Amino acid sequence: MFVTCGLSLLDTGCLHPKIGPQSLPRDRALYSTSLADSWKEQTLLNIVKVRYVDPPIFVDVGSIVASYTLLEGASAGATIAPSGTNSGVLGGSVAFSNSPTITYTPLTGNAYIKSLITPLPAAMVFAGIQNGLPADAILLSSVSSINGLRNQQVDLHGIRPADPDFHRVRELLRAIQLSGAIRLSVKQDAKEQETSILGLRTNDIPPEIQADSVELRRLLHLNPQATEFQLVSAPLPSADTEVAVQTRSISGMLQNMAAQVEVPPADVSQHRAFPGNETGHEVPGVVPMISIHSSKTKPNDAFVSVYYRDTWFWIDDGDLRSKASLVQLMQLFTMTDTGAKENLPVVTIPSR
Secondary structure, three states, X not given: OHHHHHHOHHHOOOOOOOOHHHHHHHHHHHHHHHHHHHHHHHHHHHXXXXXXXXXXXOEEEEEEEOOEEEEEEEEEEXXXXXXXXXXXXXXXXXXXXXXXXXXXXXXXXXXHHHHHHOOOOHHHHHHXXXXXXXXXXXXXXXXXXXXXXXXXXXXXXXXXXXXXXXXXXXXHHHHHHHHOOEEEEEEEOOOOOEEEEEEEOXXXXXXXXXXXXXXXXXXXXXXXXXXXXXXXXXXXXOOOOEEEEEEOOHHHHHHHHHOOEOOOHHHHHOOOOOOOOXXXXXXXOOXXXXXXXXXXXXXXXXXXXXXXXXXXXXXEOOOXXXXXXXXXXXXXXXXXXXXXXXXXXXXXXXXX
16 A cells, blocks of 8 residues: 555545645635634624624625645665665655635725715615515614604613504514515606605405505505505605605614623623613513623534623524524625725735
């Protein structure tokens, strides 16, 4: 076997396939998993930091260059003695190294900060509903008000409960969404400007969905006979055929999710963290968006966990609602235009 390997070093027949085409499936899967995990951890860390009034910082992975080096050598020799005592030597060597270089780009600058504090486009929020995002969840996390009905809101003094009818509107929109009776379209007006239209179908739908549609129109003060409504970004509608939506920014979504972080009671009483929906002291009328636990020991079954201020914070792997809320925030952050990235500081770290 040694002889065979020594003579076939150039074909790397005795090596595990670590380089070349054989490495592509493995490397792609591993880097993809690592990127996803680091993205989840970064998002969770920023939610926790906001609870402590610590500014959120995002660092993007600019590029990954995986560099492989394979050095091979073989030698053979023989000694022929006059006495007839002959000897032979066969040797070989293989050296393998992997030196990936990863480039990190801190997201800073005017365009990036503006993207964090600018409210999400209302059309984008409802396009997400059109494409399958749960209407009740996305309205809870990303909408401040709809036709004057206010969502729950967080500030440094705690959580202000939502108008009761706001939660009812979320439920009705979710039921109508599941029936397929809601749609979002784009039309051009007389000035050839694009307008987002929210449609509520009234034909060929079950009686209970028809009743939900009637109740939704009543709560939002919409024309009971109309089937199409213009979607506008405004605190209040100017007509009964408009759906006026005020949305949150990414920064606002982070702050409202931060209020759900479980923090040590001393951190709140000593004003290190702002008040929120504390464990065991829920605020009446407040609907949790996400559950983020904390402890001094590292959790065993976490979807994602981070270490901050000598405390572990995590989302339980069995908590589908919280997992979906985190992923939804990540998706909306990706959809938000963060602006050009020229002239930003770049950190390149060669991994040895």
